[in-house]
Amino acid sequence: MLLAVAAIVSGLVILVWGADRFVLGAAGLARSLGIPPLLIGLTVVGFGTSAPEILVSTMAALEGSTGIAIGNALGSNIANIALILGTTAVFAPLTVKSDMLRREYPLLLAVSFGAFFLLLDNHLGRLDGALLMAGLVLSMYLLVRIGLHRRDHDPLAEEMEAEIPTDTTPLAATAWFLIGLVALIASSRILVWGAIEIAVMLGISDLVIGLTIVAVGTSLPELAAAIMSVIKKEHDLAIGNVVGSNIWNLLAVLGIPGLLAPGVIPPEVVSRDMLIMLALTLALFLMGRSSRTHGTINRIEGGLLLSSFIAYQSWIVWQAHLTSA
Secondary structure (H helix, E strand, O other): OHHHHHHHHHHHHHHHHHHHHHHHHHHHHHHHOOOOHHHHHHHHHHHHHOHHHHHHHHHHHHOOOHHHHHHHHHHHHHHHHHHHHHHHHHHOOEEOOOHHHHHHHHHHHHHHHHHHHHOOOOEEOHHHHHHHHHHHHHHHHHHHHHHHHHOOOOHHHHHHHHHOOOOOOHHHHHHHHHHHHHHHHHHHHHHHHHHHHHHHHHOOOHHHHHHHHHHHHHOHHHHHHHHHHHHOOOHHHHHHHHHHHHHHHHHHHOHHHHHHOOEEOOOHHHHHHHHHHHHHHHHHHHHHHOOOOOOEEOHHHHHHHHHHHHHHHHHHHHHHHHHHO
């Protein structure tokens, strides 16, 4: 048990560090190739912040633990909205000024409902995985198109460009990219091994581990990024990172196990976890597009989001306890 716990803790620490180095290197390389900063922020950084979830789901699918992969995708989306935005909004109300971000909310909502309908048959197959990955390509195209049309004097575009490193040499960027990639691969493998061992020892499903420990752990980079964005008063970037990450999680992180390890999924995924995720996504959409609050997520709403996350995690743990008892 101690070895498995140590594997999870060390895996998460290295995973978070590796993701940061990977994003730094990838963004630096992209800038050295002459790619506009806004496109780097929308694509390279978007992929980088979801890299922990992508690598963990890939390793889990290869190990035959589809529950961890699916739980990681859905649990990370729930954590991103309820835990990360909830905690951040309690710390400081989040005000959306970006027209670009307002146009991303409907895309996230459409992607969420699309993934829900694909899983209604309680089966995640290769066709589902292919459709999700095709949806990722389409979504990236739409995000880039929205960004290019709205980049002039848009707060989100300006905040994205300000975060792209300018003092990294091509050689240093390449080194950090490779180091980050190796760290991500190694740590995700260690983390998945520890998660499987814990699930077996406690007699609970790997889905529960994926929805709780793994999902929260792989969302730590987004939490750190959100807090730093608020400290810098870059509220649009804090929310934009979550919206972008959630799109990647549903299309890439959920699509990978469909391609690598297709099969039947636990019925509670659709009847419980997907419904919670949809409810939170809809709540984010309404808060972000509300004319009454001008798109602000205030402290009360942040507290409600955070409370819902605590209640959801408690519900999962309690059900797992009853099942294993």
